[in-house]
């Protein structure tokens with residue numbers, strides 16, 4: 001999407017009619033497209049400094065962007081400060097942050113315990129070219145909490161965790177004599193990083209594996225693929241709840257079926273819990289009781305620093321044991337980065353304790369129930385799917401169980417929701433994604449619910465099922 005031109009900005013800047021989150025003229029609700037145009041213009045008019053930053057970014061980055069997710073039209077806002085559960089943008093607006101850095105920001109901003117751990121690490125220097133004391137500590141915390149993980153290795157991102165897990169699973173299959181197993185099963189709607197993207201038909205920059213893309217939550221369809229291709233598959237990679245695709249929880253029977261089929265074919269089952277590990281003390285694997293062979297992690301476990309991990313059963317992970325003669329290499333300058341390890345050990349060990357995980361997810365569950373009750377009361381084609389502290393808005397009245405249910409939603413209505421939330425001081429993803437952080441208390445939760453209620457009631461005419 002090209003940056004807005006100077007003319008467009010002038011047009012936006014002249015349009016300063018809209019003061020409140022949702023304009024109350026009947027005119028703007030006459031049709032969805034006009035409401036959306038108006039909301040976009042109001043957004044641009046309110047954010048001239050962010051627009052100027054965006055123009056600067058365009059000078060040396062394609063489309064002003066270095067992280068595709070953070071692009072939105074007409075231009076993304078620049079954040080200048082975060083504190084507690086709040087953010088401030090370049091134009092001085094304050095937001096309650098319900099996006100939580102797409103799940104990495106579970107601790108809110110500048111959590112004192114994590115801050116102190118980073119300060120301590122800084123006091124001792126941070127580029128040793130050697131081991132540091134916190135890496136074993138963080139590894140032990142992870143292995144103790146995640147049922148499938150006997151041994152773990154750290155990476156710099158969730159993407160890299162998935163890349164390494166697949167590479168390990170492939171060699172494991174070969175060494176087990178499954179030499180014909182050259183394919184990976186993934187699921188439509190799965191997101192495992194920028195090079196493992198299966199959300200809307202895949203991506204030309206995906207890792208060059210042979211993929212079998214199966215239908216998520218479709219037991220019969222997926223079983224049929226196992227029957228046909230079981231011998232060719234070395235790994236199945238899936239999220240126990242698809243996050244980026246719209247917080248689509250995996251049905252328990254579906255997850256159990258994948259476990260059963262992978263076990264009977266000797267396929268390595270990899271749970272991508274980069275996002276979902278936060279949903280219970282031991283991740284969704286603990287909550288569902290479906291225990292994979294390998295698990296990948298990322299996001300908040302690094303305390304807000306760059307982080308990823310892959311781990312699993314001892315016999316698989318021992319492939320990477322450098323004391324073994326035929327071990328697999330897994331290097332990485334920043335795998336044990338001193339700041340990440342310090343922030344991670346403090347955050348996962350002292351702050352996001354099992355009790356804190358329970359509390360945050362209970363809070364999220366209650367908020368999602370309140371939001372859905374409002375949508376039902378107002379009889380709008382709008383709802384929130386998810387589990388615990390993660391949820392996504394969908395502009396449809398169909399129950400959210402499959403990719404088709406998600407596709408049935410109106411993208412325009414969802415975008416309007418984004419602009420109305422931003423105008424109401426709620427920092428949310430353009431795709432309607434919410435990941436609560438532990439700094440959000442009752443008052444902030446109530447404000448979020450009130451903003452959604454205002455959206456649903458004021459925009460009711462635009463949120464009717466087609």
Ligand SMILES: Cc1ncc(COP(=O)(O)O)c(C=O)c1O
Pocket residue numbers: 102156157158159160162191192193194239243244272273274275298299307308
């Ligand atoms: C389920 C899942 N896996 C992997 C990733 C990739 O993690 P990273 O962005 O740290 O590479 C993400 C990121 O959003 C994710 O949601």
